[in-house]
Amino acid sequence: MERWEIEARLNRSRASLLETYAAMSAAERSRPATNSALNAEVEWTAGDHFLHIIDPEQQIVEAIRRQVAGEEFPYPVLFDAEGNRLSSDVFLPIIHARNDTWLADHHDLTFDEIVALGAEVRARVLKLLSELTVEQLAEPLRNMPWSVFAANIGELFMLVAQHGESHYSQAIKGVEARSAPA
Amino acid sequence: MDRIEIEVKLNKDRAWLLETLSAMSQDDLFRARTESEHDSSKSWSYADHFIHTTLIEQNWNAMFRRHVAGEQGMPQRLNKDGTAQSRDEVMAGIHKWTETWADEHRGKPLGELVRAGLKVRADTLGLLAELTDEQLASTIPGTPWADSTVGGIMAANADHGRMHFKYAKEGALSGS
Numbered sequence: 435m436e437r438w439e440i441e442a443r444l445n446r447s448r449a450s451l452l453e454t455y456a457a458m459s460a461a462e463r464s465r466p467a468t469n470s471a472l473n474a475e476v477e478w479t480a481g482d483h484f485l486h487i488i489d490p491e492q493q494i495v496e497a498i499r500r501q502v503a504g505e506e507f508p509y510p511v512l513f514d515a516e517g518n519r520l521s522s523d524v525f526l527p528i529i530h531a532r533n534d535t536w537l538a539d540h541h542d543l544t545f546d547e548i549v550a551l552g553a554e555v556r557a558r559v560l561k562l563l564s565e566l567t568v569e570q571l572a573e574p575l576r577n578m579p580w581s582v583f584a585a586n587i588g589e590l591f592m593l594v595a596q597h598g599e600s601h602y603s604q605a606i607k608g609v610e611a612r613s614a615p616a
Numbered sequence: 617m618d619r620i621e622i623e624v625k626l627n628k629d630r631a632w633l634l635e636t637l638s639a640m641s642q643d644d645l646f647r648a649r650t651e652s653e654h655d656s657s658k659s660w661s662y663a664d665h666f667i668h669t670t671l672i673e674q675n676w677n678a679m680f681r682r683h684v685a686g687e688q689g690m691p692q693r694l695n696k697d698g699t700a701q702s703r704d705e706v707m708a709g710i711h712k713w714t715e716t717w718a719d720e721h722r723g724k725p726l727g728e729l730v731r732a733g734l735k736v737r738a739d740t741l742g743l744l745a746e747l748t749d750e751q752l753a754s755t756i757p758g759t760p761w762a763d764s765t766v767g768g769i770m771a772a773n774a775d776h777g778r779m780h781f782k783y784a785k786e787g788a789l790s791g792s
Contacts, residue, residue, distance in 0.1 A: 438730045442631040449627035456620045550745045557742035564735035
């Protein structure tokens with residue numbers, strides 16, 4: 435996978451998400467779409483799904499930085515204090531809680547402010563992508579939870595695009611399901 | 617132009633350029649297409665036109681930063697005696713400057729040119745994220761590009777890329 439392919443994929447995906455969410459009215463973005471994976475009483479709106487994707491993106495950037503800096507455990511959340519990998523039963527609730535906290539912490543942002551925040555994180559992604567060598571992009575992921583979906587660092591960059599699209603899909607399906615006649 | 621429109625335009629046009637240039641053969645990418653405007657003994661290929669836009673994007677980012685810092689965004693070009701340069705003198709200086717950049721990058725593979733452009737694009741996007749709506753809408757005096765606003769000129773990076781692709785495509789040296 436070449437650098438230009440990653441960049442083009444990220445660019446197209448981001449443009450599509452921006453256009454799609456911007457075309458929604460504020461009321462549409464505020465419609466409940468899904469429930470929190472941690473707490474069924476907490477609802478995620480379509481707009482929450484757009485806000486959500488920024489946090490994993492910045493976590494991925496940080497994890498890639500740590501891996502190329504030589505860290506053996508570039509995503510420490512995945513391990514306990516003794517360095518043992520957490521089971522999914524333990525790890526996933528931690529992530530789900532983090533996701534809900536992220537939304538709560540950014541609840542007051544306007545859509546434009548969320549776009550600006552996303553652009554700031556995307557700028558970091560692109561800068562890192564420009565800094566890595568071809569060999570680094572081909573490095574297998576080291577002790578990261580995303581290795582199920584991405585074989586190497588280049589594919590992990592691509593996963594950022596897929597993640598955004600996946601959440602858009604979840605949001606739309608969720609809104610439609612809730613508005614369908616019972 | 618709001619930040620969403622700017623970011624969408626930048627993303628779409630950059631993706632299009634990357635996909636289009638990457639689909640070309642090495643021969644097509646690096647073959648002479650247009651004559652250098654600084655030195656008629658030199659020529660510009662699609663690749664030269666592509667990397668040229670990175671220089672301008674980098675230069676515009678510096679201009680935006682000066683402007684929002686309250687400095688003169690677009691400094692007047694002066695002769696050594698302090699008099700204002702004529703349009704011909706200004707253009708000659710710009711062509712010399714752009715040719716120096718082209719010389720520095722000539723012969724590099726597309727992957728390296730993409731990487732250089734990506735670094736600057738990351739800076740552009742970071743700057744876009746930092747600027748307020750008011751800053752994006754503010755006019756930079758003396759600029760001839762787009763609507764002379766920060767946001768308009770930033771978005772014009774996309775048009776600039778497409779324009780240079782067109783120059784190369786229609787280049788008289790293309791032999792087609």
